[in-house]
Amino acid sequence: MIVRRLLIASHPLLQQAAQYLASVTPPQAFDVAKWERGDWRADFDGPPPTSDRPQPLAFRRMRMESAARVDGWGDAKVSALNYYPVGGGGLGWHTDTGHPGWRVYMPRLLGGGAPGVFRTAGADYVDERGTALAFWISGEPMGSWHAVRTYGARLSLGIRFTDGPTQRALGLST
Numbered sequence: 001m002i003v004r005r006l007l008i009a010s011h012p013l014l015q016q017a018a019q020y021l022a023s024v025t026p027p028q029a030f031d032v033a034k035w036e037r038g039d040w041r042a043d044f045d046g047p048p049p050t051s052d053r054p055q056p057l058a059f060r061r062m063r064m065e066s067a068a069r070v071d072g073w074g075d076a077k078v079s080a081l082n083y084y085p086v087g088g089g090g091l092g093w094h095t096d097t098g099h100p101g102w103r104v105y106m107p108r109l110l111g112g113g114a115p116g117v118f119r120t121a122g123a124d125y126v127d128e129r130g131t132a133l134a135f136w137i138s139g140e141p142m143g144s145w146h147a148v149r150t151y152g153a154r155l156s157l158g159i160r161f162t163d164g165p166t167q168r169a170l171g172l173s174t
């Protein structure tokens with residue numbers, strides 16, 4: 001799986017997304033019955049499954065509505081705004097097979113919490129302030145295993161795009 005760190009300050013699209021993310025107010029309540037399923041810690045800590053999983057089966061995170069627009073980048077779309085609650089959260093192993101292309105996720109740690117971890121089948125990537133992670137979803141079954149774990153409250157904004165102007169502007173290649 002291709003994973004790249006991008007400096008937010010180096011890219012207008014990422015600066016725009018970071019400004020939006022900084023303006024988001026975290027939710028006041030977290031509905032466990034709706035936003036927590038399965039043993040997400042064990043799923044994250046274990047190896048990737050032996051059959052394709054387009055979506056995580058275990059998670060602790062809240063999908064929020066996003067008013068973000070990605071102006072001037074016709075091929076890019078805000079794909080997710082996630083809140084991981086106090087005490088941490090995560091997404092178990094999944095591949096996003098049904099939506100190939102590039103993803104960029106940028107974190108916003110809340111309350112000085114510990115950084116999160118983006119895990120692939122081959123490596124872990126710890127959140128770093130001022131950076132976003134870009135990764136390539138191949139669309140091949142079992143080709144893009146990834147999972148997420150946070151140790152404290154965190155927001156993350158995801159942007160999805162395919163080969164095109166956004167990929168070139170961010171200096172990404174497959």
